[in-house]
Amino acid sequence: MLRVSVKQKKVNVGFWIEPEVKDLSSLSSDDSFKWITHIVRGAVALPYVNSICLCCPSGREDLLSRVVDFKHEKVQVLGLKTLDAFVYTLNDVSDLDSRRDKLEVAVEKAKMRWKPNSIESDRRFPMKRVLERRLESIAIFAASWSGYQLARLVGFFKKRFSNSSFRVRFDEDLGDAKPSVWIVANPAWTGAGNLPGDRYLIIPEVDFTNGLMLEQTNEWIESLKTFIRTNLETSKKIICFSHEVANSQVKPLLASDRPVHVLKHGVDSSLPECAVSKTAMADLLREKLRTHKLNRHFCDFPFENVDYIFIGDCTRTVSGMQYAITAYEQLLRRYRLNCKLFVNSDLDSNPVVSRLLHSRGLVFDVFQTPPLDRTLYASLIKHAKCLLVPDRPDGVIPISYYEAATLGTPVAMCKTSINSGVYGESTWTGREFFHKSDPHDIAECVRYVLENQDEVRKTQFEQYMNLADRNWSAVAEELLS
Amino acid sequence: MTSVRNPSGQSTASIGIILPHAYRGGTFRLFRSICRYFAKFPELNVVSAVPATGSQIETLSEWVKEQEFNNLQACEFSFETYNENEAKEILKKSGIVAKQFISDSYYLPKDSSGLLMDCTHWFFVSDRIMEVLLPLKPYGIFVTDHLHRYYPYIFHENAYAAQEYCIWNFQRNIRNADLCVASTDGTVEDVVSFSGATGKIIKVPIGMDVEHFLQLINKCGEGQDGCSFTFPYFIWVTNSSHHKNHENALLALKKFFGQNARLHIVVVGCNTDLFSPNIEANLCDSRRAAASDAYISRIRNMIAEEFEEYSDRIHFEGEVTDERYVQLLRDAEFLWHNVIADNGTYSIIEAACLGVPSVSSNYPQVKEICDLLQLNVRYFDPYDVQRTAQALLEGPDPSVIDRQCTIKRVCTTGHEEWTDELKKSLIEIDSPRKCLEYL
Numbered sequence: 039m040l041r042v043s044v045k046q047k048k049v050n051v052g053f054w055i056e057p058e059v060k061d062l063s064s065l066s067s068d069d070s071f072k073w074i075t076h077i078v079r080g081a082v083a084l085p086y087v088n089s090i091c092l093c094c095p096s097g098r099e100d101l102l103s104r105v106v107d108f109k110h111e112k113v114q115v116l117g118l119k120t121l122d123a124f125v126y127t128l129n130d131v132s133d134l135d136s137r138r139d140k141l142e143v144a145v146e147k148a149k150m151r152w153k154p155n156s157i158e159s160d161r162r163f164p165m166k167r168v169l170e171r172r173l174e175s176i177a178i179f180a181a182s183w184s185g186y187q188l189a190r191l192v193g194f195f196k197k198r199f200s201n202s203s204f205r206v207r208f209d210e211d212l213g214d215a216k217p218s219v220w221i222v223a224n225p226a227w228t229g230a231g232n233l234p235g236d237r238y239l240i241i242p243e244v245d246f247t248n249g250l251m252l253e254q255t256n257e258w259i260e261s262l263k264t265f266i267r268t269n270l271e272t273s274k275k276i277i278c279f280s281h282e283v284a285n286s287q288v289k290p291l292l293a294s295d296r297p298v299h300v301l302k303h304g305v306d307s308s309l310p311e312c313a314v315s316k317t318a319m320a321d322l323l324r325e326k327l328r329t330h331k332l333n334r335h336f337c338d339f340p341f342e343n344v345d346y347i348f349i350g351d352c353t354r355t356v357s358g359m360q361y362a363i364t365a366y367e368q369l370l371r372r373y374r375l376n377c378k379l380f381v382n383s384d385l386d387s388n389p390v391v392s393r394l395l396h397s398r399g400l401v402f403d404v405f406q407t408p409p410l411d412r413t414l415y416a417s418l419i420k421h422a423k424c425l426l427v428p429d430r431p432d433g434v435i436p437i438s439y440y441e442a443a444t445l446g447t448p449v450a451m452c453k454t455s456i457n458s459g460v461y462g463e464s465t466w467t468g469r470e471f472f473h474k475s476d477p478h479d480i481a482e483c484v485r486y487v488l489e490n491q492d493e494v495r496k497t498q499f500e501q502y503m504n505l506a507d508r509n510w511s512a513v514a515e516e517l518l519s
Numbered sequence: 520m521t522s523v524r525n526p527s528g529q530s531t532a533s534i535g536i537i538l539p540h541a542y543r544g545g546t547f548r549l550f551r552s553i554c555r556y557f558a559k560f561p562e563l564n565v566v567s568a569v570p571a572t573g574s575q576i577e578t579l580s581e582w583v584k585e586q587e588f589n590n591l592q593a594c595e596f597s598f599e600t601y602n603e604n605e606a607k608e609i610l611k612k613s614g615i616v617a618k619q620f621i622s623d624s625y626y627l628p629k630d631s632s633g634l635l636m637d638c639t640h641w642f643f644v645s646d647r648i649m650e651v652l653l654p655l656k657p658y659g660i661f662v663t664d665h666l667h668r669y670y671p672y673i674f675h676e677n678a679y680a681a682q683e684y685c686i687w688n689f690q691r692n693i694r695n696a697d698l699c700v701a702s703t704d705g706t707v708e709d710v711v712s713f714s715g716a717t718g719k720i721i722k723v724p725i726g727m728d729v730e731h732f733l734q735l736i737n738k739c740g741e742g743q744d745g746c747s748f749t750f751p752y753f754i755w756v757t758n759s760s761h762h763k764n765h766e767n768a769l770l771a772l773k774k775f776f777g778q779n780a781r782l783h784i785v786v787v788g789c790n791t792d793l794f795s796p797n798i799e800a801n802l803c804d805s806r807r808a809a810a811s812d813a814y815i816s817r818i819r820n821m822i823a824e825e826f827e828e829y830s831d832r833i834h835f836e837g838e839v840t841d842e843r844y845v846q847l848l849r850d851a852e853f854l855w856h857n858v859i860a861d862n863g864t865y866s867i868i869e870a871a872c873l874g875v876p877s878v879s880s881n882y883p884q885v886k887e888i889c890d891l892l893q894l895n896v897r898y899f900d901p902y903d904v905q906r907t908a909q910a911l912l913e914g915p916d917p918s919v920i921d922r923q924c925t926i927k928r929v930c931t932t933g934h935e936e937w938t939d940e941l942k943k944s945l946i947e948i949d950s951p952r953k954c955l956e957y958l
Contacts, residue, residue, distance in 0.1 A: 334621045335687060336715075338694065338957050344712040371669045371860070372902050374883055376708045399671020401683060402690065402713060 048088040049518065051081060052217025052235075055094045055102060056227040069242060069351060069430075070223045072437045076306055077221070077517065080510030082110045084518070091116055091217055219518065222273075225266045238517065239273035241266075242434060244287040267291050277301050277517065279434045282454070301517055304510040305440045305502065312416040313445060317342045319417035326408040336405055346378040346405070347484060348422035348447075350415070350438045351430070358429025358452075358474060359383075359391050365480035367398055373485060377423060379404045382415070420445040424487050427451040429474050443502035448494040450480070450487045470494050532946050533564040535638035535656075537596065537628055539648045541573025544789075545865065546663065548728045550644040551582060552934040553661065557642075558588040560942055566634045571595040596630040598650070606653055606958070613655050615951055617958035622651040622691060623684075625958075640945050643692075646714075651691045651958065657948035659698035664862035664884075665709035670762040690714040695958065697948045700941060702726055705883035706862055721944055724932040725888060727865050732872065733926070739845045752783040752834070753878075753911075754851035756866040757858075759790035759809070764880065764901050765818045768857040769825065771907035776829045778912055783832045784855075785847055790815065792837025796823035796830070849873045853915040856880060859901055863888040867896060868929055874922045876915030880907075892928050895920070 053074055074092075081087050092115045094102045103115050220233045223240040244266060270276055270291055277299045278284040284298040292298075314322070320341035327333045347369075349362060359381075369375040385391045385406050395401050407418065419425055425442040429452055442449045452474035469490075472483035487494050534557050538550045554567040567583065569575040579593045601609065606625040610617060626648065628635050635641070641658040652658065666673055667686050693699055693714040701707045702725045710716045757763045772784065786794065793810045796819055802810060809815065826833060836847065848854065854870040856879040863884040867877045871894045879885055880901035889896045895918045899910035930936070 334957075335690070337621070338717070339715040340711070340717055343715075372900075374669075374705075376705075376712055378712060396683065399667070399682070399686075402686065403668070 048086055049219055050089045050091065050217045051087055051518070052091045052093060052220045052233070053078070054220055054222045054227060054233060055092060056224070069434075069437055070240075073240070073242075073303070074221075074223050076304065076437070076510040077514050078113060079306075080304065080512070080514035081518070082112050083511040084514055087112065087514075087518070089114070089217075219274075221517070225269050236274040237272065238275040238277060239269060240277050241283065241288055242279055243283050244291065263291060267293075275299060279303065283434070301513060302508070303435065303437055303440070303505070304508045304513040305444070305505050306437075306510065307444055307506070309412075309416045309441050309444055310420070312412045313420040314413060314417050316417075316421045319414065319421060322414055322417070323408070326414070333408075335402060339405075344378050345376065345423050346380045346421075347424050347426050348418050349379070349381045349383075349426050349428060350419055350441070351382070351427065351436055356388060356390050359385070359388075360394055361475055361477045361480060362426060362428035363391070363394055363398070363400065363404065364477035365484065366404070367400060368477060368481040369484060370400075370403060373481065375485070375488070379426075380407060380418060380422070381405065382407050382410060382418070416441075416445065419447050422447050423491075424484055425449045426480075426484060428480065430454065439498070440502050440505065443498045446495060446499075448487045448491050449498055450483045452480075468494075468497065470498070531562045531564055532640060533566065533638045534945065535566045535568055535628070535635045535641045537568045537635070537641055537643045538570065538575070539598075539643055539645050541570045541575060542645065543575070546645060547575060547578075548731065549661070549663070549726060551579070552726055552728055553642070553644055554583075554591060555586065555588075556934050556937055557942060558586065558591040560939070561590060563590060563942070563946075564638075565591045566638055567591065567593050568596040568628065568630060568635055569593070571597050592634070594630045594632065594634050596628045596635055598626045598648075599629050600650060601625045601627065601653070609653055609655070610958075613951070615654070615953055615955070617955040619957050621957050622688070624650045625653045626650040627653050627655065640948065642945060646689050646693055647685075648692050649685060649688060651688055652695065654695055654951050654955070654958075657697045657945075657951050659700060659945050660693060660696045661700045662693065662706055662710050662714075663701075664706055664860075665713050666762055666860055666862075668709055668713045669860035669882075673760060673762050695955065697952070698944050703863055703884040703887050705887060719944055721940060723937050723941055724934075725863065725865075726934040726937070727868060727929065727932060729926075729930050729933040730935070732865075732869055735841050735845050736872065739842050739849070748783075748785070748834070748850065750783045751781060751852055752785045752850075753853045753855055754847055755784055755786045755855045755857070756788055756848075756864075757786065757791055758788040759793065759812070759815050759818075761814055762859045762861065764857050764859050765794075766821065767901060767904050767907065768855075769818070769821055770904045771857075771911065772833075773825055773829070774904070774908035775911040776826075776832060778908075782852065783834060785834045785836055785851065787836045787839055787844065787847060789838045792835045794818050794822055795833075795835040845869075845873070848875060851875055853878055855911070856885065857901055857907065858882070861885070867894060868892060871920055871925045872922065872929060874920050876920055878910050878915050892925065892932070894925065 055071075055074065078090055078092070081090055090110075090113045092102060092113065094115070099115050216235075218235050220235055220237045221240065222233070222237060225239055225241050225244070244263075270288070271293065276288060276292075276296065278288055279301060281300050284300055288298050313319075323336075323341050324338060327337045347366065349359075363379070366379045369377065379400075381404060383406060385395060385404070395404055407414075410418065419438070419442050425438060425447050427436055427438060427449060430436045434454070436451075439449050439451060448470070450470055450472065453471040469486045470483060472479040474480075536550065536554045536557060538547070542550070550567070550569075554565055557563055558565045565588075567579060569579050576593065576595045583591055583593045602624060603620045603622075606620065607617075609627070628641070636655075638656060641656045643658065643660045644663075646660050646662045648660075667682070667689075671682065671686075673682075690713070693710060693716050695718075696716065697718045699710050699716045699718060699720045700723055701710055701720070702723055704722065707720055707722050710720055755768070757765070757768075790809055792798070793806070793812075793815050798810060798819065810819075822833070836843075839847065848866075848870055851870075852875075854866060854875055854877040856864050856867055856877055858864075858880055860882050861884065864879075867879060867885065867889060870877050871892065876895065876897075877889075878897045878899065879889070881898035882901075885896075886898070888894075895916035897910055897913065897916050899907045901907065
């Protein structure tokens, strides 16, 4: 419930956002972005919130505006023009040198300044080979990656291997709306490192052991932990979505006994209003496929005639997606479920997943949606036989779970170590939950959900109703209090 | 469009029935059945076309002569390939507009006498057309199966990239087709949800050439000319295609042999003799090449290693004559049908016509056919070796097959019983679509 704040000081709230992938569909389905969207909607309703500034690297404002699909006089989207970064290369790696041209192009695309340097002079550098492989990966994939995916990596290297300045200058752009509170919804967004004012760090989870592309060495994980530790220490407030993450993932990283706040999600009951009929949805999809980038197979596909399972959130782990695809293969081929798999992501941008799809001959049955607006997103959930959530942070009920409940679509979701009671999770143990690393269990779970749709839908709607009185203004209020 | 008159002087449509590949066996019989089906309508002229690359023209011409129809003729054809610019030019001359050309190459079926280009409609028996058709005529496709959806390695193991290209073309042809025809609900569903057909879709009965099989039974003389085996056995009708699930089947068979000391197995089908570890040394060149195929070699090695102690209980017959097939089938205790996926099988029906029960892998098409014909088949999951072995041990459903009733029911599914829906559905498409969004 919205609490009444008496004599609350007016605040300007800033959100630092790094759109780190090229594809809008991935962004719009990312729980962090959804969370930001909902929080912004909730925060504008708070009388003491004077202005909300959504900041991102320059050139991504349009993308951000579409992701955070919300207009209000209090809200402005700002691209910050100065983004400095350094890139280190290994001068003695001839292969890498030969690829530098491509890398430079990609860095230029990312509107970053290219400053070659010699790693040999840096005594703090402990893992030359690791870096070498990273940079080689960048060079190899530079041509196909977006600048910001690259920028994220480059930023990471910068943080990991150097303490030179990497910062955002914004004073000249924000004027009176300069935020006194910054919300950073992802602890890996390096651009937020030197933001002035109070910084609230949101941590959905600390698990970057399965990120896109990167090799998961112990050294890499350790270096990331170091970065997050620094980030935690310099933040005014630390917020998680579950006690599980707070206690088992975040607190062990803290040097002091600082409080970690747990902020549960609210619900958005407006999504059903956005959904259109299946025929209209099919028309919109085909139109998108014509205008976005021509998909030879699906450009004129009769989507209205097929059943499908929908993965609405897939900016999670590569392995989660691999298990889900393997499970789908079982459903299609072994259990002969005549259903397609629609995935709200550009899977082809990930070589591991793309290779899996091609090698298993699933490219004609797994449909990667074009960038989705709210109408298409809501419609795709509404008309799905089942929403599949293959992977998610521990202890967190994903926003899409509630979205599906409001749209009447049953959900098959991975099990999580929920023990906090925040969401009344003791009942979240039915057969509609699966072990996320067991494709057979995922397939069995989806079969159960499809065969018991009414029952599952009813249970999940009841779960939704438990939260139905908590709107996002209440969440924003709690966040800013 | 060319106006055609049949010998009676009646104004008519002219249908080109086209077999896209030099198929033999079941698909060729289906092709002939479809030619016969259309030729039954005297108002139609029917041109039956087989690829010039194969040797079917002689068989086909002979068969056409034997038929009682005078509106049926045979020809050879080839697909001519065109690039985008050539395709645009051809379509322009025909007054057809395609907004976007999204295919790499285009096909037109051509014969030396121009018979196919004179046809008013085309009907392809099989969707396995390697490039995208230029739709100069309204066309229909008989979609035999969508095996590649369930077993994507059927064409060449580890060559999926090329296969993806082929499958894309298959799908594009189905999507551009004015009419798609399939014989099972499962395949109809695949045509919709896998290929995204946008034209009319109809389902026809399975179209088994019942007459042919009943003639064979009579020819073999019931109860006479036994197969000459003196041991009890069950028969595995298969071939060397990968989707026939040989590896799982053999693992299950080994378990079965371990617990059943009585039954032998007789393996029948094209190239299955090449699975035998005792393969003959004096094979001809083409057979030697087939024998050295990686998949066949793998299965042969598996049999050599895993079945040494049971080698006297596996009998590889290879491809046999129709008569020998009937003899082997008739004397079997039951038939084993083990595939990952297929468009059903005639072998279970043929077995039932001989009073032989079946144990079969469970997939929608076979279940649909067996339910329709009330064949009491014992099913198993082809992915589950243990359950497959268990099904073999339990043997077929003990209820007795009433042969005469089965034959009566089977006769209702033959192409002779097809209604005129297929003809009407094709003929009612009176001209090619003038404007296509994508080609």
